[in-house]
Amino acid sequence: MSYDEFYVKSVIRSLQDWPEPGVVFRDITPIFKDPKAMRMVSDAFIQRYVDSDITHIACIDARGFLFGSIMAYQLNLPLVLVRKKGKLPGETIHQEYELEYGTSAVEMQSDALQAGDRVLLFDDLIATGGTLLAACTLINKLGAEVIEAAALIDLPDLQGSTRIQELGIPVYSLLAYEGL
Structure with missing residues (x-):
């Protein structure tokens, strides 16, 4: 683990039994109060994708928006929002999915992407990967291709990254937390 990863991990708060008993919630909000940590995270992702052939960044509601928008700005790429159902104006498509605590749905605007977009x-x-898998389905429905799924944190014991990789989509995370 690099110094940057160690530092960022030290800023993330672990909350026991939230939002329900038995869950350890990894709270990234302290990163946004720590400019050094926020810059480290942003720079790590920007450096990873600066020379890539991606054409768009799609990010998940709501914390994904925070780093996704920084990356889109710095990489001069369009930003596509994947939101909870009922939050986007205009014509949308949606996909239901299961998550750790029940079921939900996400949506995208119908004109957000097109064939050939990477x-x-x-x-x-x-x-568990449910949200990202639902977003992948939406992106594919619009004719675009998911080049990589990325996240600040991976919880590998919940198998989400494995489920995404089984679809042939590479997964990258800056940090991983073993154990539930």
Whole structure:
């Protein structure tokens, strides 16, 4: 683990039994109060993708928006929002999925992507992978291709990153937390 990764991991807060008993929630919000940590995270992702052939960054509601928008700005790429159902104006497509605590749905605007677009899909955390897999389905429905799924944190014991990789989509995370 590099100094930057160690530092960022030291800033992330682990909350026991939230939002329900038995869950350890990895709270990234302290990163946004620490400019050094925020810059380290942003720079790590920007450096990873600066020479890539991605054409768009799609990010997941809501914490994924925070780093996704920084990356899109710095890489001069369009930003595509994947939001909870009912939050986007205009014509949308949606996909239901299961998550750790129940079911939900995400949506994208119908004109957000088109055939030939090469998309980096970003979220703050990969747990069971349900949200990212639903977003991949939406991106594919619009004719675009997910080049890589990325997240600040991976929880590999929940198998989300494995489920995404089984679809042939590479996964990258800056940090991983073993154990539930």
